[in-house]
Amino acid sequence: MSLVAKDVLKLPVFANAKVKVGEAYLDENVIEWVSVIEAPVENFVRKNEFVLTTGIGCKDDTQALTTFVKDVIQSGASVLAFATGRYIYNLPDSIFKLASEANLIILDIPWEVRFGDVVASIMGEITTDKQDQREEAEVVRQQLVNCVLNDKGIEDIVQVLYKYVQLSVCITNQHFVMRGRKFFSEEWIEPFQLGSEGEKVVHQGEQLVVAHPVYYLLEAYHIDNQIIYRLPIINNHKTQGYLFVQAAEPSQLSWFVMNVLEHTLTASALYFVKENAIELTEVRLKDNFVLQLAKQKQKLDSQLIAKADLLGYDLMRDYVCLVGDIYYHDSIKQYDNDRPDNSSLQSQNYAIQKEITYAGTLFGVKTMTTFEDGKVITFLEAPADHYMEIAKQFLDKVDRRLSALLKGIVMSWGMAATSQEETPFYSSYQKAKIALDIGIEREGNGKRTSYDDTKVERLLMTFSQQPDVYKVIGQTLKDLLAYDEKRQTDLVYTFEVYSQFKGNVSQTARALNLHRQSLMHRLRNIESLTNLSLDKSDDVFLLELSVRLWKLRQLNTEERNT
Template identity: 50%
Template sequence: MGLTVKDIIQLPIMETAKVKAGRAVLNEKEVDWISVIETPVENFVRSNEFVLSTGIGCENDPLLLEEFTKDVIQSGASVLAFATGRYIYDIPDRILQLGEQNDLIIIDLPWEVRFGDILQVVLEEISQEKKAERQQAEEIRQELITFVLNGKGLQEISNLLYQKTNIPIAISDHNKRIRANHDVDPHLLDVFNGKVDGQVQQIPQTDIQFSEHPLYHHIEEFVIDQQTCYQLPILSNQKKQGYLIFKPDDRHQLTWLVMNILEHALTACALYFLQENAIEMTEIRLKDNFLLDLAKNENDITKQTLSKGQLLGYDLTKSYICMVGEISFIETNKQLKKTDRSAGSSLHSRNYYIQKEITQAGELLNRSTMATFEDGEVIVYLEADHHPYMEASNQFLDMVERRLNDLLAGIEISWGIAIHKDGHYSFHKSYQEAKTALDIGKQQYGKGERTFFSDTRINRLLMALSHDPDISSIVKDTLEKLIEYDKKRQTDLIHTFIVYNKYNSNVSQTARALNLHRQSLLHRLRNIEHLTQLSLVDSDDLFLLELSVRLWMLKKLE
């Protein structure tokens, strides 16, 4: 409690003063300032002010004096003290009734008591009180910062705030997830954050009547199911880290001292979130580096490796399916549909939501997951069990991609999937196999497909054949003119043949797939025959051309 009217009444300078109205609230009304005001009041009087007046200009007009008193009441002042004996001899009963009805303390001061002396004494008392408040606020600030530096959490901060202000306090992160709560109704918070249905009305800033504390310009007032609560953003580098939610019994609890304490609490919470974010980012980097090293380098899995994995939350003793995904976008618009749309955050947000869905899908399937990202590539290790690895992988990726399609606009992921025959501790080998499956799948099927390493045996066989010099020579002789023609004319006859072969030489189906007129397709096919000197209706020629094309395409992967 700050300086009260009762404290001022007990000063020697006020010995001859008489309280004429509002005696019941002497110990409740605080005084933040003192001033001398005559009619008109306008906006010169603030809340909790001690108003001195001679009543000049109102001495012969009771109605004008009544209007003057009403204006002082409207301003939220604590005291109206009239100097009687010159312009006003007796304070009218009507004025005293107004004071009693509106909890305005009305004081009768003898004319001989100089306003200057009262101002000097009261201002000294206010100064001392403010000094004590500043000292108290500074001690609380030091205590809050010490809390954070000593590793205490948000709940300890909210407990201390309640202890110092007697106001229920809750703290949320930037996603409005409640991280700490002291005495705020959980149902009210659930309604406020949209978890359950309820009526939430935000009061416009212009309608919020508070004092001149700088923090009041950032305060937001809400009426939730007929209960009033307030919110302040926790900011760091102009970025919202979270929110401080508080529910005083009434606005009068939000004194200058309380607002100073809340301001220091915002600083402490911002420091806590920054510290938490730094720890989280460090952990993410450690996990990323660990998994990338595990996948891309052929290292022995030692006890030290197992222990490091365990510290990061990974159990490397399990058998894992490796999935390598290449992320691309169908559309140029890379904004998130239902999430953060700020420029420059696309990559971070994309990886965050993919990681989130990978973790959630693993939890729903009761399987461990490990995931990391590098240069548009996502590497996932999914715990394997007795179920076929294809079935487990498809079930897992179906869950991940179903959610991602709702969260990210136009995202497309091509997957290569493998589980090495050696089973345990085969992270590097299974990554290589999954990467090989991914590359083969992109060449053979295009983007957005899933390719299992076990389905690429024919392609891997062809890869082995492609290194034979004689076979390479045959491929070159067969396709050289076709490749040169495509390059020179900017055509794609090789792709035309691939689609033609895919549809078992069916001209109509091939034309539809390539979006070509039938005659245009036939012209292309004649060009292929002319350039290769092979007949597309001869089975041996067709086999030689298909084999050559597949070997040439696989050679491009290397």
């Protein structure tokens, strides 16, 4: 495939040339360029060059000639051709020995042969060879692109790649999960998965056969006594995955191979873009479907069941609705929000949904999940007769993994089972949301509340909507609420804590972090503003009931507004 010395020496310009040493390497030594050089060589000769020289600087000086030949060998040249008959007549055997040990071909060409003709002939062959390689690389490119256009997978891309490069290859996603490989050991990927890929080999230009644009993206690692090359698969400045190649020698990464690798990177990036687009579309469709299922009064008819089936959901199973509120301690938030809060594609939401899906797989149950206004809505497959047990085990797993993944996160949950109503998913969502709000109001963040455990609050909530009851609440709390709002105090909360500790002043003061006298001052203000005495049980009951009904009425109003 590459142009070798044997091909070059078939040119008419070399009809009278003689190979002095290195005939065994005529089929192996690659010719990438041609140059004319005299001593000193320095860094003017590169790997795989056909070097022409008159030896003018080494006339009658064997030591200088030896140094010159050593420098050419050091540069990695393939052929050293001497124009003999003017400055150099006979090459010493020591030069032949040096060349033989270094796999360098020494060529003797008559003085009469013009270097210009030699250069022109060789460059013509190089150009033709490059053109042939470009045409073949274009064929490979088309085959790789067709793999994507014809809905084939990464495995097919890998098969095409191996067919043309004949090297062990592998393609992974950005997390180093293998998507396709050919004669590539899993042990070579494990260090990358564990973050212990070891020593990176820093390549110098001479280590590769040719300088290629992809070379600057190439990284090499020592792994398991092998050199593993890694190339990033990049799209829109984001790494989508990696292409790995195992090559025993850098010389195997020829210009053609590098071209094929470049086309493989393009095809792989195109495949990942297509895969991501399909995944994003599916996620959006599922998001919207589950959100509509929860928020709209949709009857469970054949049309809805068929639509769910297309998305991989089975609505004929029993489900429990879980509504979770996402809260962070001290405003800690680990994930940047680069998408709307009601999208499963938002970074934080993606992490939460991933853990919910994992827990569902672990317990062997189906889940349907979406997000809205900082809340997660999940329908979890669970028989109605023991949904609480399943939901508890499920949420234990989810909360434990989320706490480890998202620093400072606190999840509050409301739960309600679906019922035999016309709109079971809508009804269970409404009940779960009521349970969540009541639970947060009653116990704060980080608790789980079942709709069945909110009977008292729901009864009081209904009771609070009565006009006469509302009038009594207003008369009792009007001045107290106005005082709190004007003075930015929290006397209502102070009374709640006081009531929670059954009127124990010392315990209340400790809970509120107040001096006893400060608490007594607040309690006197409460009595003054409500015209009630905290020493009378009926007055305390009226005030406690009024506060509780007022707060539940506030919740009910927010629900209706939402």
